[in-house]
Amino acid sequence: xxxxxxxxxxxxxxxxxxxxxxxxxxxxxxxxxxxxxxxxxxxxxxxxxxxxxxxxxxxxxxxxxxxxxxxxxxxxxxxxxxxxxxxxxxxxxxxxxxxxxxxxxxxxxxxxxxxxxxxxxxxxxxxxxxxxxxxxxxxxxxxxxxxxxxxxxxxxxxxxxxxxxxxxxxxx
Numbered sequence: 001x002x003x004x005x006x007x008x009x010x011x012x013x014x015x016x017x018x019x020x021x022x023x024x025x026x027x028x029x030x031x032x033x034x035x036x037x038x039x040x041x042x043x044x045x046x047x048x049x050x051x052x053x054x055x056x057x058x059x060x061x062x063x064x065x066x067x068x069x070x071x072x073x074x075x076x077x078x079x080x081x082x083x084x085x086x087x088x089x090x091x092x093x094x095x096x097x098x099x100x101x102x103x104x105x106x107x108x109x110x111x112x113x114x115x116x117x118x119x120x121x122x123x124x125x126x127x128x129x130x131x132x133x134x135x136x137x138x139x140x141x142x143x144x145x146x147x148x149x150x151x152x153x154x155x156x157x158x159x160x161x162x163x164x165x166x167x168x169x170x171x172x
Contacts, residue, residue: 003059003144005140005141005143005144006140007059007061007137007140007141007144008059008061009058009059010057010058010059010060010061010062010063011058012054012057012058012063012064013054014050014051014054016064017050017053017054017057017064018045018050019064020057020064020067020068020121021045021049021050021053021117021118021121022045023068023071025068025071025072025075026068026071026118026120026121028071028075029071029075029078029079029082029120029123029124030115030117030119030120032075032079033079033082033083033086033115033119033120033123034114034115036079036083037082037083037086037087039086039114039115040113040114040115041114041115041116041117041119042113042114042115042116042117043117044116044117045117049116049117049118050118053118053121053122055145056121056122056125056145057121057125059141059144059145060125060128060141061128061133061137061141062124062125062128067121067124067125070124070127070128071120071124074124074127077127077164078120078123078124078127080164081123081126081127081160081161081164082119082120082123084160084163084164085123085157085160088156088160090156125141126138126157127161129141130157130158130161131161135154135158138154138157139151139154142154
């Protein structure tokens, strides 16, 4: 089965998502990022968190075993990517899209108190798209997930990824 954007859907069960969210592989990546960014991880396995992540994984083109393998294989790159992404104001800026005339005031802004468990899964999916898949597929994925201003967000992630890779190349 495919979405309207042409993305293949891989069914992922709730139990698989919970197992991934409580896995040592994910904890190793998320704890390293959170510690270095001095943020806490909110480990609430609420149905909204797991359902959203279940939908995200289902259209990512990756299975749970592939995500787990990617977490193991690319742990240090994922941690560096997460730290770079969170430290980049343009890439980590939360933007919303509102219809003309319905702009939200400053009252609608929220304060970040931590990172929700599962953020490392998103970073893994993003990293996999940036490293191994065509840019058009990545944009289609972001559009499917209803990321506000998905094209701009994709460009910011591509820039962060390229900067990180150029730093790695200089160190080699």
